[in-house]
Amino acid sequence: MNLTTENILLVGSLLLFISIIVGKTSYKFGVPTLLFFLAVGMLAGSEGIGGIHFNDPKAAQFIGIISLNFILFSGGLDTNWKAVKPILKQGLALSTIGVLLTALILGGFVWLVTDFTIYESLLLGSIVSSTDAAAVFSILRSKSLALRSNLRPTLELESGSNDPMAYVLTLLFLSLVVNQDLSFTSMIPIFFKQMLLGAILGFGFGKISKWIVNSIKLDFEGLYPVLVIALMFITFSATDFFGGNGFLAIYICAVYLGNQDLIHKQAIYKMYDGLAWLMQIVLFLTLGLLVFPSQIVPYMGIGILISAFLILVARPASVFLSLIFFKMRLRRRFYISWVGLRGAVPIVFATYPLLAGIEKAPVIFNIVFFISVTSVLIQGTTLSIVAKWLNVALPQKVKKLTEIDKIMLNLPKSSMKEVEVNTDFFAVNKRIVDLNFPTTAFIVMIQRGERYIRPGGSTIIKENDRLMVIADKDEDFEKVTESLRYP
Numbered sequence: 016m017n018l019t020t021e022n023i024l025l026v027g028s029l030l031l032f033i034s035i036i037v038g039k040t041s042y043k044f045g046v047p048t049l050l051f052f053l054a055v056g057m058l059a060g061s062e063g064i065g066g067i068h069f070n071d072p073k074a075a076q077f078i079g080i081i082s083l084n085f086i087l088f089s090g091g092l093d094t095n096w097k098a099v100k101p102i103l104k105q106g107l108a109l110s111t112i113g114v115l116l117t118a119l120i121l122g123g124f125v126w127l128v129t130d131f132t133i134y135e136s137l138l139l140g141s142i143v144s145s146t147d148a149a150a151v152f153s154i155l156r157s158k159s160l161a162l163r164s165n166l167r168p169t170l171e172l173e174s175g176s177n178d179p180m181a182y183v184l185t186l187l188f189l190s191l192v193v194n195q196d197l198s199f200t201s202m203i204p205i206f207f208k209q210m211l212l213g214a215i216l217g218f219g220f221g222k223i224s225k226w227i228v229n230s231i232k233l234d235f236e237g238l239y240p241v242l243v244i245a246l247m248f249i250t251f252s253a254t255d256f257f258g259g260n261g262f263l264a265i266y267i268c269a270v271y272l273g274n275q276d277l278i279h280k281q282a283i284y285k286m287y288d289g290l291a292w293l294m295q296i297v298l299f300l301t302l303g304l305l306v307f308p309s310q311i312v313p314y315m316g317i318g319i320l321i322s323a324f325l326i327l328v329a330r331p332a333s334v335f336l337s338l339i340f341f342k343m344r345l346r347r348r349f350y351i352s353w354v355g356l357r358g359a360v361p362i363v364f365a366t367y368p369l370l371a372g373i374e375k376a377p378v379i380f381n382i383v384f385f386i387s388v389t390s391v392l393i394q395g396t397t398l399s400i401v402a403k404w405l406n407v408a409l410p411q412k413v414k415k416l417t418e419i420d421k422i423m424l425n426l427p428k429s430s431m432k433e434v435e436v437n438t439d440f441f442a443v444n445k446r447i448v449d450l451n452f453p454t455t456a457f458i459v460m461i462q463r464g465e466r467y468i469r470p471g472g473s474t475i476i477k478e479n480d481r482l483m484v485i486a487d488k489d490e491d492f493e494k495v496t497e498s499l500r501y502p
Contacts, residue, residue, distance in 0.1 A: 026067065030059055034296050050391050052296050053359075056303015069304040072369040078301045079363030082294035083178070087262055088247050089291035090175040091269025092284060098168040106172030108337045109351070113173070114180040116333035117325075118144040124324050129317065135375050138188040142365050142379070143325065143386050145181035146174045147358025162407055166347055170354055178360050179263035183209045185364045192373050212259025217267030220250040224268060225275050229448050232473070239279040240286035243272075276448045278472030295359070302362045302384075311381045318385030325386060326394065330355040346405040353401050357390040431459075432492050434499065436480045442499040448472035453494040456486035 034052045059065030069075075099106065122140030126133050162170075186209075187202045224246040233239060247265055254264035277283065311318075331352035338348060365383040368376035402408040436442055442450055447458065447470060461468040462481040468474065476482075476499075484495055 026059075030055060030300055031296060034300060050299075050388070050395070052299035053303045053388070056300040057306055057308060058303075059300075060304045060306065062308050067304060069301075072305065072366045075301050075305045076363065076366040076370065079298055079359070079366065082298035083262065083360065083363065084247060084251055084265055085287070085290050085294040086298075087175065087178065087266045088269040089287040090171075091266045092273035092287055094171060094175060094270045094273055095168070096270065096274040098165075099172050102165045102169045102172065105338060105341050105343070106169055106176065108341070109169070109173040109334065110177035111180050113333045113337040114144045114177050115184065116336055117329050118181070118184050120332055121321070121325055121329040124329070125321060128320060131375060132192070134188055134191045135373070135379070138185065138192055138368065139321075139379050139382065140329075141181060141184035141188050142383050143357050143361045144184060145177040145357075145360055146354070147356050147360055147387075147391075162350075162402065166350065166407055170351065173351075176263075176266055179210070179213060179260045179266065181360070181364065182262055183260055185367060189367055189371055189373075192368075193371055208258055209260040210263065212257055213254055213261065213263030214267060216254045216257065216259050217250065217264035218271060220246070220253070220264065221268040221271030224250070224272055225277065228272075228277050229446075229472070236279050236282055236471070240283045243283050243287075276450075276452065276472065278446075278448050280472065298359050298363070302359060305366075306384055310377070311385055314378065314381045314385060318382050319389065321382060322386045322389045322393075325357075326355065326390065347407055350402060350405050350407045353394060354398060355390070356394050357387040359387070361387050430487070431483060431485045434482045434484055434492075434495060436476055436478055436482065436499060438478045440476075440478070440499050441502050442476040443478045445476055446472065447474050447476065450476075451498045453486075453491055453498065455488075455491045456484055456495050459483050459485055 034055045057063055059067050061068045061070070118137060118140040120140070121143065122133075122137035124136075125131055125139050126136035129136070131139065183206055187206060191197055191199065191202065224243070227246065228239065228242060231242070233242070247268070250268045251261035251265045255261040331349070334352040334355075335348055338351075361383050362380075365380045368379050399408070452458075458470045460483040461470050461474070461476075462483070463477060463479075482499075484492065486492055486495065
């Protein structure tokens with residue numbers, strides 16, 4: 016069957032429906048839901064029971080880039096700066112130095128055991144050098160696995176921020192494979208330009224996006240998430256246009272926005288959570304359709320060898336070396352080493368050699384696909400077991416919800432108080448979003464005379480308003496009063 020404009024919606028919606036239903040079983044076995052989406056795509060492909068013929072790496076790459084925009088942006092919005100700040104250096108070391116070391120160590124091994132050139136080997140190592148946040152945390156959530164100390168934010172930061180590094184390395188080594196007259200040193204300035212511009216423009220667009228969202232007055236709440244989508248794509252494409260790393264820019268932009276006061280923030284969070292899942296499903300379905308299982312079988316032997324080396328040697332070595340200057344218990348380092356799942360991102364990056372037309376591109380693609388699947392099957396199904404074995408897992412009864420969890424779940428706080436706004440308060444005639452309102456408290460209702468108003472970020476506080484505020488502690492209510500009284 017060929018996909019046409021007449022049947023693509025029907026086929027696509029059926030595959031989406033089947034993927035969601037089949038994916039429910041993943042929670043029973045501890046296998047990431049996304050792997051089931053990949054399997055559905057393969058079964059629907061030209062060599063599966065669906066017989067859908069799809070052999071367009073360019074279209075797959077385009078879908079992959081769009082999907083990664085949403086996935087990385089959603090991950091950035093979910094990053095709690097207060098939780099990440101204490102382990103920022105460790106997370107950045109893992110997402111930069113760790114990714115580089117993984118690429119170099121694995122690339123060196125591939126060069127020794129295959130007939131690849133050194134640059135082709137390093138290209139393969141770069142493609143699979145980053146971890147997959149979606150795969151990791153779909154398992155952690157399905158098993159309700161809480162981790163001790165700062166392990167979870169460390170893994171969140173690494174998984175959310177290491178794709179840009181792998182992307183840059185992939186492009187650099189691909190350039191060296193295609194243009195053999197180039198030297199390795201000529202790529203160093205390009206590398207720093209990509210990373211620095213990506214970081215600077217990401218933060219800059221984050222501040223601009225906050226100002227736009229909070230300043231523009233839209234008639235419908237549903238338009239604010241749409242506005243953020245537009246700003247996300249502007250951030251990515253503009254950064255890429257100026258030669259920066261667009262993936263890094265949108266992640267930093269999203270982290271900044273996720274930790275600021277935004278109008279209709281809850282609506283934005285919920286929409287991105289749903290869209291991120293949709294994009295993950297679409298991405299894995301597309302990659303499943305693109306794969307020809309018969310072409311992977313001849314590379315199973317070398318694939319198993321490379322995958323085993325990545326899991327047992329390259330990943331642990333890169334983690335221990337990148338964290339060598341940080342104080343961390345040995346068992347926590349071992350667990351971080353084990354949580355090194357490769358998912359859809361390496362498969363997307365593997366389409367770049369295909370489009371570049373290099374000789375070893377089909378071999379690289381099939382090996383990368385095999386590595387991603389085996390990584391998820393071996394490591395993904397044992398994350399909770401290894402966590403308990405290394406004693407880094409917390410009992411379910413002591414697991415705590417983050418503030419983002421509370422926002423997403425709409426959970427109530429432990430107590431409510433009524434605060435009256437006096438004439439001399441700073442908050443008079445100010446929007447809620449413009450106040451330095453504590454993130455640990457929420458205004459659930461405003462009484463204005465005989466009327467009751469449901470507040471939003473753009474709601475203007477008037478004198479003599481009575482605010483119904485919920486919070487956890489008395490100190491939170493004191494902060495509320497201070498934010499209302501003083502600039």
